[in-house]
Amino acid sequence: MRKLLVLATAAMLVAGGARAEFPDRNIENIYPWGPGATMSASQIIADAMGQELGVNISVVSTPGAAGTKAFMTAIEKPADGYTIIDGYVAPLVLQPLLGKVNWTHEDFKPLWSATSNSFAIAVRKDDERFADFPALIAYAKANPGKLRYSPGVTEALPHMVIAKVMQSSEALAQVIPYPEIDNAVKDMRGGVLDFIVINPGVYATNKDEVRILAVLSELEGASKTYGGAQRVADFGIELGMKGLAPMGWNWWLVHKDTSDDIVAKLRDAMGKAVARDDVKQKLLDMGYVPLGYGPDQYNEIVAPVATDLKSGIDAIAWEKQQLRSKN
Incomplete structure (x- = not known):
């Protein structure tokens, strides 16, 4: 019996020591999309955070089911701090x-x-019909359903945002779905579409072919992403x-x-990483705006998003009803 007690005590001491040394191996960030610019942005933060912790943090692409596959994969792993969830708005709030x-x-x-990537309204570079965003809105109000636009995949976040703007402005345009927004850019250049809802990555590769009419964000840094273009609110819309x-x-997360x-160590390391000037500049150079919200702000920042996204869902329903009434 005495021998068993000694062994049990030793095991507890070993376990306690191992826990106190967290992290003693590499950490994974489970990322919900395929490889691309946003994954690279996450890796910049992961590298800086790993430097603070003294381990590597790898960003692991786990796409599927509108981002929820990554969440389910992460949730099934041990709650030991070695798995971070790259919590994008779609799987975290929208789904x-x-x-x-x-x-x-x-x-x-x-x-x-971590970061934000705002959307923007873009037209062809040589399209002279609309001097600015109010001109496009005025045309869409006077000619409901005549303009053709694409947010890429319909009923996703970019579609919700533009539908809400149009509803708020009592304007209407015909939505055309595209599996890939890059193809929508090509069709806009060919005159098939009048405008599109673009993201920073697509803008970066097509900036010589498009003109930004308005940035769909309140954040000041979002304007810099699109070459200083004005935000919707700057027009009083x-x-x-x-x-x-x-x-x-x-927003980076861990299992509840x-x-x-362990959470305190991770928070401390990530807070120091995202505060670094070199990290911020790298992200801004890629078109992503560092947010800088701390864990104590999580509920007050994230909770209202669901309410506004519900209004975006309702705006899409309004758009559908208005378009049906025109046909």
Whole structure:
């Protein structure tokens, strides 16, 4: 019996020592999309955070099911701090709102916010019909359903945002779905589409071919992403969504059962990483705006997003009804 007690005590001491040394191996960030610019942005933060912790943090692409596959993969892993969830708005807020998953943003422990990528309204570079965004809105109001536009995939976040702007302005345009927004850019150049809803990555590769009429964000840094283009609010037009609701963004998370001492270490490391000037500049150079919200701001920032996204869903329903009435 005495020998068993000694062994048990030794095991507890070993376990306690291992835990105190967190992290003693590499960490994974489970990223919900395929490789691309946003994954590169996450890797910039992961590299800086790993430097603070003294380990490598790899960003692991896990696409599928509108981002929810990554969440489910991460949730099934041990709550030991070695798995970080790259919490993008679609799987974190939108999919729960649509009833597609059984979690909410409250079911995770937040680290720090990462970046945002705002959307923008773009027309052809040589399109002289619309001097600015108010001119496009005025035309869409006077000629409901005549303009053709694409947000890429319909009923996703970019579609919700532009539908809300159009509803708020009592304007109407015909939505055309595209599986890939890059193909929509080509068709806009060919005159098939009048305007598109673009993201920073697509803008970066097509900036010589498009002209930005308005940035769909309240954030000042979002204007820099699109070469200093004006935001919707700068024209006195109601965006209809506040805060982080009208844009793509991510907030790094961990399993809700992760111990507080491990969470504290991760928060400290990520906070230092995202505060670094070199990290901020790299992200800005890629077109992503560092957010800088801390874990104590998580609920106040994220909770209202669901309400505004619900208004975006309603705006799409309004758009459909208005278009049906014109046919």
